[in-house]
Amino acid sequence: MSAAAGRGLAELDLKLGYDSADEALRDFYVPSLARAVTYDRSVGYFRASALSVAARGLSRFIAGGGRMRLLVGAELAEEDAEAMRGATEVSTELASRLARSLATADDLERRRLEVLAWLAREGRLEVRVAIAVDRDGEPLVGEGQVPYFHEKVGVLRDAFGNGVAFQGSVNESATAWTRNFESF
Numbered sequence: 001m002s003a004a005a006g007r008g009l010a011e012l013d014l015k016l017g018y019d020s021a022d023e024a025l026r027d028f029y030v031p032s033l034a035r036a037v038t039y040d041r042s043v044g045y046f047r048a049s050a051l052s053v054a055a056r057g058l059s060r061f062i063a064g065g066g067r068m069r070l071l072v073g074a075e076l077a078e079e080d081a082e083a084m085r086g087a088t089e090v091s092t093e094l095a096s097r098l099a100r101s102l103a104t105a106d107d108l109e110r111r112r113l114e115v116l117a118w119l120a121r122e123g124r125l126e127v128r129v130a131i132a133v134d135r136d137g138e139p140l141v142g143e144g145q146v147p148y149f150h151e152k153v154g155v156l157r158d159a160f161g162n163g164v165a166f167q168g169s170v171n172e173s174a175t176a177w178t179r180n181f182e183s184f
Contacts, residue, residue, distance in 0.1 A: 009035050009162040017168075019183035024170075025053060029177060032164050033057030036156035037066050041172055044073040044150035048080045048112040049174035055108035058115075062108075063101035064159070068119065069126045070172070073149040079113055084127045088117035152184070 012031055018024040033039065034057040051058055061068075070084075082088050094111060097103045098118050108115050119125035130149035132140040140147075152170060157163045168184025170176045 007035060008160045009156065009158045009164050010160070011035075012164075014164065017183065020181040024182070024184070025177045028166075030054050030057035032156050034060035035158050036061055036164075037064050037159050038155075038157045039066065039068045040155045041068070042071040042151045042153045043172045044148065044152060045171040045173055045176075046070055046072040046080065047171075047173035047175075048083060048116050050172045050177060051112040051115060052109040053174045053177050055105040055112075058108050059103055059105045062098060062103060062115075062119075062124075065124075067124045067126075069128075071128045071130055071149075071151075072172075074129055074131045080116070083113040083116035084120055084125065086117050086120040088113045090114045090118050090121070094118070 009032060012035065014028060014032070015022070018028055022028075033054055039061065079088075091114065094103065094107060094114055095118055097107065098115065099122075103115070116125065120127075132147045132149070134140055153165070153167045155163060155165045166184045168182065170180075170182040170184050176182055
């Protein structure tokens with residue numbers, strides 16, 4: 001268990017809500033992720049870039065044995081999809097540092113696709129893709145009237161059973177966490 005996880009989520013001084021006027025990445029996301037051992041996220045758009053902007057928290061999440069489950073909309077960047085399948089090449093040196101909890105925030109920021117692939121290969125990342133289906137369960141094809149999965153909910157839990165949940169407009173991407181006007 002990492003030092004941050006030893007302090008747990010209950011010790012964070014979190015606000016009831018955040019918007020772009022706040023430093024939500026710095027004051028909510030990174031410290032919460034650093035103390036979590038599970039992260040469940042339902043989101044319309046996922047980009048591995050979210051891992052790079054939260055690298056400080058993610059490095060502690062990984063060191064604490066963290067497990068992540070994602071439910072995402074069907075629009076993924078090809079490089080993110082390959083990483084989630086574990087198809088992205090992971091250097092032996094980085095895999096070894098990740099396994100021994102020696103990876104730095106700098107490693108995670110620069111090598112986010114390798115980190116995502118490593119989590120998938122280690123069974124610490126589970127990804128499901130949500131698509132619209134008809135009454136018979138067949139995928140709907142086309143644009144315009146076809147609904148798109150766009151829910152945005154997150155639940156982080158620590159080793160002590162404490163949890164933090166959030167819901168709002170923020171997708172799981174660097175742009176959402178750092179540049180868009182978002183609230184949750």
